[in-house]
Amino acid sequence: MLSRMQYDILQTSGQLVGALLTEMQSEEELFASANTLQRVEAHLLVIAQTLAHLPEPLRRRLVQIDWHGWQCLRQLLEQDIQPRREEVWYGVRALVPATLELIAQLRRREPVWFEIGY
Numbered sequence: 001m002l003s004r005m006q007y008d009i010l011q012t013s014g015q016l017v018g019a020l021l022t023e024m025q026s027e028e029e030l031f032a033s034a035n036t037l038q039r040v041e042a043h044l045l046v047i048a049q050t051l052a053h054l055p056e057p058l059r060r061r062l063v064q065i066d067w068h069g070w071q072c073l074r075q076l077l078e079q080d081i082q083p084r085r086e087e088v089w090y091g092v093r094a095l096v097p098a099t100l101e102l103i104a105q106l107r108r109r110e111p112v113w114f115e116i117g118y
Helices: 002-021 027-032 034-052 056-061 067-078 085-109
Strands: none
Touching: 002 034, 002 085, 027 034, 027 085, 034 067, 034 085, 067 085
16 A cells, blocks of 8 residues: 555656646756746655655565666755756656656556555
């Protein structure tokens, strides 16, 4: 059950990042918009923190995720370390889509990890 809730958090945050970036034409546009950047970074932090708390057996099934990249991004965001433009851009353009796709693939292969149990 916990993995299903975590999956839902990851999906929702990933979709919100995508929605925030839909109208953006470039990297420069994102970083010129303080409000949008703040919201994107908040969702990236939610994703990074959620991934950090996945059960170890599930993490072992997701070996292709860039765990180091997520850990670095999480630390930058939690500690409000600047500059972090490259890391945030890598997060929105590479980490988020790849991670969501890998988790979706695992969910199709092993749905039991994502069932809601009572």
